[in-house]
Amino acid sequence: MKRIAIDMDEVIADANLRFSEWYERDFATRILPSELHGKYFREAVTPEHREHIVQYLHTDGFFKDMAVIEGSQEVIQALAKKYEIFITTAAMEFPTSFVHKYEWLKIHFPFIPWTHIVFCGDKSIIQADYLIDDHVKHFARFSGQGILFTSPHNVHEKWTPRVNNWQEVASLLL
Known part of the structure; x- marks a missing residue:
């Protein structure tokens, strides 16, 4: 898989x-x-x-109860039937985020087991076929295919493939 x-x-x-x-x-x-x-x-x-x-970013509670990006729950649940899914967040820079990020994932993505949640710094350690991220810097040493998820800060980045929403992720990977 x-x-x-x-x-x-x-x-x-x-x-x-x-x-x-x-x-x-x-x-x-x-x-x-x-x-x-x-x-x-x-x-x-x-x-x-x-x-x-x-x-x-360093304030306790900033990462608590954020809104969910539209379509992510449904598409990731569908992807989980075909792929092994890992949540990989570069949280090491913001230690106050750990508990809130983990609790948020348990609430909004309960189908992702705790064994598939990775708090890291350098995402090149992740062994996966695809990495969906909003920062191209994480693709530099990543061994799989980076997929740039459009966010306001990266609209001028040149990267292929790029997805603008979760429906485009579904079209690309399902």
């Missing part, structure tokens, strides 16, 4: 929505999705707020 490794943030969990919610809470300003085109969230805010935004 072939293996698919799937990133969490901006692939199955909507981190940009969480940034937007917290930014609006803290600064009474809403960042529109159109303002994120070609940018990370921190690049879309005023310069004096950028360090505050970066600190969100």
